[in-house]
Amino acid sequence: MDEQHLIGLVRDGDESAFSEIVRLYKDRIVNYLCQLTGDYQRAAELAQETFLRVYFKAEKYRPIAPLSSWIYAIASNLAKTDLKRRRRAMFVSLDDLPPTVDVSTPSREASDSGLVANLRLALEGLSPRYRIPIVLKDIEGYSQEEIAAIIKRPVGTVKARISRGRNLLKKHLEKATGDGFAFAKQELYDGRY
């Protein structure tokens, strides 16, 4: 069934059409949010909230962009808010932690090794400003125009952020391979490299 028709039915309160949209997008949205947050459980919760917003805000959707762009925009905004909140909470709690405690994201999988582990850590250290366009482009496979529609920024800004984000990631990887795994997560986050 056509996506525009589906969202039209959701607007009228059709739950089976909503269930169909959830079925179509659940894996993509959970994967996208997992790459952004680095936490699978948190990603599943945010994905659930994303779909609830799709249902309750369906009347606000305008068919000027694909439905997927609108759903990704909702998910991006939720992830951005969550990342900011968690970052603030991390700043508060770090003061109370002894310096030997590992404060990296606990969702890092044991199977991750080498380049993947380094990239995952570098991605988690990147500011949402760069992380969102990079994940959308390099992992989800969206074009720059589609990303511009999702994050509501000009295409030039998207290009610049992708380029800058990739440079930050490369610098981190060079640093990680050069002198072990010591890198300044805060500096990456602020884009000061």
Added chain:
Amino acid sequence: MEDTNLFPKWPRVAAPPDFEERVMTALARRRRELPQARRSRAFRLSLAGAAAALLASFIGLNVLTGPDGSPSGLARGDASGAPAPLAITEILDYGREARGVSSASRPVYLLEQVSFASNTLAKY
């Protein structure tokens, strides 16, 4: 722009198996809670509106009423449509006036006969 993908064959994750059921359960719960949330929001808004109206009326009464309860100049001016008369007050220093009288030198009166009739007996 250099178009190099740093994430070739990046591992993907899938949604939990019961994800759809969880979403539909959360949807049903949210639909139940929504009217209550709306009522609560409406109650908070009406409470805030009542407080604002009370404050506005309090300020209005203070501006339009004088300290003795009578309508202030602003209120009288508004009622008649004409400008209120301007009161001019002149300060009088009665103390200074009294001091002036007490500290002034006393007048000396010279008693002189003003009769045209000559009186040789008069001596000064």
